[in-house]
Amino acid sequence: MSIRRALLALVLLAAVGGVAVLVFGYIAWLFPKPDTYVVVKGDTLYQIAMDHAVTVDELREWNEIKGDLIEVDQILLVWRGSIETSKPAVEVTPASPVVTSRKKPAGRADLVMPQEKPCLAGPSMDDLDQDEGWLGSEGLSHNQIASSMGAFVHQVLPCISTGSADPVAELELEFTVACTGRVKQIVVVESGDWSPEVSDCVTETLKYTPFPAHDLPSG
Incomplete structure (x- = not known):
């Protein structure tokens, strides 16, 4: 330098x-x-987070989600490690x-x-x-x-x-x-x-x- x-x-x-x-x-x-996950009917952020061993806050941060609203066919990014x-x-x-x-x-x-x-x-x-x-x-x-x-x-x-x-x-x-x-x-x-x-x-x-x-x- x-x-x-x-x-x-x-x-x-x-x-x-x-x-x-x-x-x-x-x-x-x-x-x-990241892995990708496609939202299906009946999914919640909490359930998706539990299934992928991450937190709801992490899902919100990675996917720029405010609140708990997700839509069917929405693609979510999920990081591990x-x-x-x-x-x-x-x-x-x-x-x-x-x-x-x-x-x-x-x-x-x-x-x-x-x-x-x-x-x-x-x-x-x-x-x-x-x-x-x-x-x-x-x-x-x-x-x-x-x-x-x-x-x-x-x-x-x-x-x-x-x-x-x-x-x-x-x-x-x-x-x-x-x-x-x-x-x-x-x-x-x-x-x-x-x-x-x-x-x-x-x-x-x-x-x-x-x-x-x-x-x-x-x-």
Whole structure:
């Protein structure tokens, strides 16, 4: 990571067995791709949740359901398993920046563009390490990145469920977070076999992910 900008890597994989892997810097979230359930007459959210060993609140969150109203033939997404963390080594090959407009993904009224925050004061000459002869910048901490990406994981699930990929497919992004906490630039490093709709949805959703303010100005 340079003094002038914070570059953060994001990798989205569809692995054998339908497991999607989301890798961000040195953090990985593992979660299964969803099953689908078609609502039949007489179904209730409670019964469907019991049958799939999930909670009613999870069904509501995954399918953007308010209250208990479901309709016959409605398709519900049901995830199993849990999110885990690890620290794999990730190498990212830089690519040309992709200029995209800030448009909300179709049907995503829940996404709100984060407010720009005041940048934090960077290091001054008084902070100069006389022994090393250079200034270090705090940037974003591991925990700050993990917190923001934890929210992104839930926001991006609808994107993944709308597209399909071969047993092994990869979507790799590299992005810059400005000192105001907003994502400023996104580079598509590798789109793999994901559909353009999924790639666009993930990219656009990432723009709505808020990060903390920091002392690294965008490049």
